[in-house]
Amino acid sequence: MSTAHNISVTGQAAENLGPQQKLSIALGMLGLLILVLAFLNVSFQPKIVWLSVSLTLIFTGIVWYTKASYANKFAGIKNNHIFFNSLTNRGIWAYALGILITGFYVVLYFYPSYLGLVNNGENTGIVALFDPFSKLLSGNPASQWFVYGTLYTIAILGFGIKFLWKYRNNNYQRLRTFSVMFFQLGFAFLIPEFMARLNGEKFSLPYYNLVNIWPLNYYNFEQYRVDDFISAGTIGVSLLIFGIASIFIITPILTYKYGKRWYCSWVCGCGGLAETAGDSFRHLSNKSTSAWKLERWMIHLVTVFVVIMTTAVISTYLGYDAEKYWLTKDVFLIGVGLVLTIVVGLTFIFKRHEFKKDAKYAGIGFFLIILALIGLHFSGNTQQFAFVEAETLRSSYGFLIGSIFSGVVGTGFYPIFGNRVWCRFGCPMAAILGFQQRLFSKFRITTNGGQCISCGNCSTYCEMGIDVRAYAQKGENIVRSSCVGCGICASVCPRGVLKLENDSPQGRINSKEILLGNDVDLMNYVNKN
Amino acid sequence: MNQEHIVIIGNGIAGVTLARHIRKNSNKRITLISAESEHFFSRTALMYVYMGHMKWNHLKPYEDHFWKKNRIELKKAYVEEVQTQNNQLLLNSGETFQYDKLVIATGSKPNKFGWPGQDLPQVQGLYSKQDLEKLEKNAPNNQICKRAVIVGGGLIGIELAEMLRTRNIPVTFLVREKSFWSNVLPLEESEMLNKHILEHGIDLRLNTNLKSIEADKHGNVKSIIIEETGEQIDCNVVGLTAGVSPNIDFLKNSSIETNHGVLVNQNLQTNIQHIYAIGDCAEQRNPTGNRPPIEAVWYTGRMMGETLAQSLTGNPSNYKPGNWFNSAKFFDVEYQTYGWVFPKPKKGHSDFYWKATIENKCIHMHFETESRKFTGINTFGIRMRHEKFDAWLNQEKSIDYVIEHLKEANFDPEFFKKYENEIFDVYKKKLLN
Numbered sequence: 001m002s003t004a005h006n007i008s009v010t011g012q013a014a015e016n017l018g019p020q021q022k023l024s025i026a027l028g029m030l031g032l033l034i035l036v037l038a039f040l041n042v043s044f045q046p047k048i049v050w051l052s053v054s055l056t057l058i059f060t061g062i063v064w065y066t067k068a069s070y071a072n073k074f075a076g077i078k079n080n081h082i083f084f085n086s087l088t089n090r091g092i093w094a095y096a097l098g099i100l101i102t103g104f105y106v107v108l109y110f111y112p113s114y115l116g117l118v119n120n121g122e123n124t125g126i127v128a129l130f131d132p133f134s135k136l137l138s139g140n141p142a143s144q145w146f147v148y149g150t151l152y153t154i155a156i157l158g159f160g161i162k163f164l165w166k167y168r169n170n171n172y173q174r175l176r177t178f179s180v181m182f183f184q185l186g187f188a189f190l191i192p193e194f195m196a197r198l199n200g201e202k203f204s205l206p207y208y209n210l211v212n213i214w215p216l217n218y219y220n221f222e223q224y225r226v227d228d229f230i231s232a233g234t235i236g237v238s239l240l241i242f243g244i245a246s247i248f249i250i251t252p253i254l255t256y257k258y259g260k261r262w263y264c265s266w267v268c269g270c271g272g273l274a275e276t277a278g279d280s281f282r283h284l285s286n287k288s289t290s291a292w293k294l295e296r297w298m299i300h301l302v303t304v305f306v307v308i309m310t311t312a313v314i315s316t317y318l319g320y321d322a323e324k325y326w327l328t329k330d331v332f333l334i335g336v337g338l339v340l341t342i343v344v345g346l347t348f349i350f351k352r353h354e355f356k357k358d359a360k361y362a363g364i365g366f367f368l369i370i371l372a373l374i375g376l377h378f379s380g381n382t383q384q385f386a387f388v389e390a391e392t393l394r395s396s397y398g399f400l401i402g403s404i405f406s407g408v409v410g411t412g413f414y415p416i417f418g419n420r421v422w423c424r425f426g427c428p429m430a431a432i433l434g435f436q437q438r439l440f441s442k443f444r445i446t447t448n449g450g451q452c453i454s455c456g457n458c459s460t461y462c463e464m465g466i467d468v469r470a471y472a473q474k475g476e477n478i479v480r481s482s483c484v485g486c487g488i489c490a491s492v493c494p495r496g497v498l499k500l501e502n503d504s505p506q507g508r509i510n511s512k513e514i515l516l517g518n519d520v521d522l523m524n525y526v527n528k529n
Numbered sequence: 530m531n532q533e534h535i536v537i538i539g540n541g542i543a544g545v546t547l548a549r550h551i552r553k554n555s556n557k558r559i560t561l562i563s564a565e566s567e568h569f570f571s572r573t574a575l576m577y578v579y580m581g582h583m584k585w586n587h588l589k590p591y592e593d594h595f596w597k598k599n600r601i602e603l604k605k606a607y608v609e610e611v612q613t614q615n616n617q618l619l620l621n622s623g624e625t626f627q628y629d630k631l632v633i634a635t636g637s638k639p640n641k642f643g644w645p646g647q648d649l650p651q652v653q654g655l656y657s658k659q660d661l662e663k664l665e666k667n668a669p670n671n672q673i674c675k676r677a678v679i680v681g682g683g684l685i686g687i688e689l690a691e692m693l694r695t696r697n698i699p700v701t702f703l704v705r706e707k708s709f710w711s712n713v714l715p716l717e718e719s720e721m722l723n724k725h726i727l728e729h730g731i732d733l734r735l736n737t738n739l740k741s742i743e744a745d746k747h748g749n750v751k752s753i754i755i756e757e758t759g760e761q762i763d764c765n766v767v768g769l770t771a772g773v774s775p776n777i778d779f780l781k782n783s784s785i786e787t788n789h790g791v792l793v794n795q796n797l798q799t800n801i802q803h804i805y806a807i808g809d810c811a812e813q814r815n816p817t818g819n820r821p822p823i824e825a826v827w828y829t830g831r832m833m834g835e836t837l838a839q840s841l842t843g844n845p846s847n848y849k850p851g852n853w854f855n856s857a858k859f860f861d862v863e864y865q866t867y868g869w870v871f872p873k874p875k876k877g878h879s880d881f882y883w884k885a886t887i888e889n890k891c892i893h894m895h896f897e898t899e900s901r902k903f904t905g906i907n908t909f910g911i912r913m914r915h916e917k918f919d920a921w922l923n924q925e926k927s928i929d930y931v932i933e934h935l936k937e938a939n940f941d942p943e944f945f946k947k948y949e950n951e952i953f954d955v956y957k958k959k960l961l962n
């Protein structure tokens with residue numbers, strides 16, 4: 001087919017990539033070129049000017065491209081030619097982009113010195129280019145994480161604007177995109193930098209993105225951070241309490257009312273990038289039942305891993321630094337055990353009848369954790385946790401999950417596996433929210449009676465690989481732990497079959513044999529059996 | 530024990546729904562025969578493959594291992610003949626195939642009205658997988674297909690127009706009626722769609738019939754000629770979308786009674802005891818209510834499948850569908866309907882029409898003038914809840930009640946602009962006049 005090698009992200013045929021689109025791509029590339037040259041140690045002076053020029057070019061490129069692509073078209077669904085384009089259909093350009101991003105992440109996580117990070121001295125390379133900007137915000141020189149954070153934010157803002165334009169017919173999509181743009185720019189990027197400005201000799205807060213909640217933020221309760229929080233007085237302790245309340249109080253309440261989407265599609269930075277920059281790859285997620293099975297294993301194992309790891313790390317420093325904290329190791333371990341028992345106990349009491357597959361995994365995980373806790377409690381060894389060093393657990397989690405999974409694979413493989421690989425297979429936060437969404441929440445996707453024509457748009461564009469159609473064509477509501485509530489399935493459905501809503505938990509799960517529209521008596525007869 | 534063998538010809542929505550439900554309720558042996566595709570796919574989504582929204586595999590509602598797992602045997606073959614006297618089928622391979630019970634679910638085929646040139650290689654309908662492949666060959670881009678002419682202004686015609694436009698192929702759309710789909714829609718909606726079609730760059734010709742299709746010296750389509758004006762329009766592809774009719778030619782020599790479709794009773798049985806027909810190809814001897822004898826839509830195929838499965842597994846049931854409903858999408862405008870709205874209100878009926886000021890949004894309701902009983906709604910650009918309207922129709926609510934409670938039926942995504950108050954105001958004003 002003549003359009004087989006088209007790199008356009010919007011899905012316009014190659015011959016339609018107008019001069020404006022080409023120019024805008026060139027403009028963005030020019031901006032990137034400056035960064036690449038800086039990476040290659042070309043020294044730009046004055047740095048702040050060159051950095052501004054580069055970022056402005058990238059940003060303008062994206063926005064201009066967006067305008068050229070959507071401005072003169074009708075509002076509506078814009079998926080034409082997605083599966084003809086090399087970039088969006090796992091063609092050669094997709095692999096090229098995948099390798100490029102993956103490479104970037106490898107350097108970022110494991111070889112930051114190549115980016116020009118110099119620990120005790122003047123930065124060089126691309127990190128140096130960001131120094132003045134970093135100093136402007138936080139007063140400190142840049143790090144590789146500052147470079148990354150800035151580019152990440154630009155990506156969410158730029159592609160966020162693209163998303164806003166693409167879905168301008170849909171207020172749900174617009175609002176949640178404004179929301180992720182806001183949280184990225186404010187909470188993930190600017191506020192932590194400004195907070196760093198307050199740090200001095202006596203008062204020092206750890207870098208803290210308030211909406212990056214444990215266990216996604218797996219290092220939140222590590223010793224150096226907790227020490228910082230405590231020594232920073234009331235503000236620090238409040239932040240520490242907020243961090244704990246986030247996962248144990250705020251999250252359950254919001255998830256009960258709105259489903260996990262309040263976090264995954266409205267607040268979270270990982271979700272934010274996936275929804276904006278990753279939007280062009282959402283249809284690449286695997287919809288097979290075997291992928292679903294893999295997903296359930298992976299995500300629950302990661303969750304068990306993060307709970308054990310965090311417990312081990314905290315109990316270790318509570319153990320050997322006992323006089324510093326009011327909480328002792330034993331009390332802490334008993335507390336963790338108690339919380340887990342209560343959660344699982346309540347679930348079993350109220351939800352046993354809904355247990356099918358979920359139960360097995362939760363059960364196994366729970367069992368492992370309890371075993372480990374007991375082992376830890378009786379081992380008397382402060383450094384070890386079920387025969388493994390807590391530090392080993394921590395560093396392997398950081399390496400395997402924190403870096404490789406969420407970064408290198410999670411983002412680097414966007415063009416191959418879709419934009420939510422991390423969110424679906426790896427994120428422990430998503431697992432916890434999902435567990436609750438499945439069992440204790442008002443959220444569901446309602447199916448509109450018998451209107452489904454099994455066309456498959458919903459399943460194809462579900463970034464979480466949920467086979468939405470499998471439910472819709474049975475007239476059954478979609479209540480799935482992995483659903484991030486992006487609402488795209490409802491947007492692309494050509495027959496108005498799907499609606500995300502929060503309603504009373506009764507009748508949320510409503511499997512039917514015979515759909516609305518058929519003989520009423522028959523429906524009553526069959527659906528009762 | 531040897532299980533009864535149920536053979537279903539046609540693996541469309543009707544046949545597949547039937548097979549699935551028989552399996553749920555019994556252990557009978559089931560065979561699905563089709564010549565079109567190995568696995569069931571969603572015909573309604575053919576357009577999205579050509580437009581690049583989906584790939585072929587996305588059209589399959591069940592994964593390939595589903596059939597084996599559910600012990601539904603698949604046979605790829607074309608049935609040439611049904612030999613009712615000895616319960617067997619003659620397949621195109623020359624093989625014969627035995628059945629205990631036979632279900633005919635062979636769907637439709639595009640209509641052709643004997644136009645000169647209608648069998649040229651670039652003249653085609655849009656119904657089957659093969660049609661899609663043909664279109665990919667005939668109209669891959671606007672170099673090979675410089676213009677396409679579509680004949681017949683129905684739902685498939687407008688889908689075909691939308692498809693071709695995504696490849697920037699100029700389209701001329703010949704519609705026999707005075708306005709698009711005006712044999713089904715009231716004029717207000719129909720005219721709104723005319724405008725929408727024109728806005729999408731389509732050369733819409735109303736009140737226009739096809740006279741003939743002309744070929745060049747290689748036997749390829751070169752133009753069409755219009756009946757009314759004699760105008761010649763150069764084109765490379767002609768799409769025939771002037772309706773469909775039951776695909777039952779292979780039954781001609783059998784003893785199964787047919788008219789346009791296979792004639793069935795309310796229990797979906799043909800004149801022969803162990804033979805049934807469902808879906809597009811079935812013609813009801815006694816249709817329910819306002820329903821036509823042949824209902825060629827997805828939902829009715831499914832419902833017939835659901836119903837017949839009950840009968841075949843020990844719970845004799847008649848096909849008694851509930852309230853009519855349907856839906857479609859015209860480029861960017863979504864349409865749903867519940868109950869009956871006719872081009873003009875029937876005798877003793879009145880209508881209420883509301884249109885938003887700017888966008889392509891409107892609703893149109895019909896009701897009994899005297900009793901004010903609500904009888905149906907067309908809604909464009911606002912999604913409505915099937916469950917609510919079904920209940921209101923069953924409870925015979927009045928138009929006043931429906932308008933007052935319209936909010937409850939809203940099914941648009943969260944944060945969408947709501948129009949119910951505006952509709953209510955307009956309604957009150959009209960009522961007072």
Ligand SMILES: Cc1cc2nc3c(=O)[nH]c(=O)nc-3n(C[C@H](O)[C@H](O)[C@H](O)COP(=O)(O)OP(=O)(O)OC[C@H]3O[C@@H](n4cnc5c(N)ncnc54)[C@H](O)[C@@H]3O)c2cc1C
Pocket residue numbers: 453538539540541542543544562563564565566572573574575576606607608609634635636637655656657685688776779807808809810824825826827828830856857
């Ligand atoms: C492009 C398009 C869009 C549509 N959109 C909608 C829509 O939005 N909403 C809606 O309600 N309806 C829609 N329809 C109509 C809907 O698809 C049909 O009503 C429905 O598919 C009919 O299902 P069925 O099972 O009766 O037959 P079919 O789906 O036609 O299946 C019959 C099968 O039997 C096979 N067959 C026929 N004869 C033989 C034989 N002799 N031997 C072996 N196999 C045979 C055929 O090849 C075919 O595979 C659309 C149709 C088309 C073509």
Ligand code: SF4
Pocket residue numbers: 445458461462463464465466468478482483484485486487488489490
């Ligand atoms: S099911 Fe729908 S809302 Fe949920 S993740 Fe998939 S596309 Fe998004």
Ligand code: SF4
Pocket residue numbers: 451452453454455456457458459468469472473492493494495496497498
């Ligand atoms: S997109 Fe809508 S009509 Fe199509 S399969 Fe999904 S729910 Fe059904």
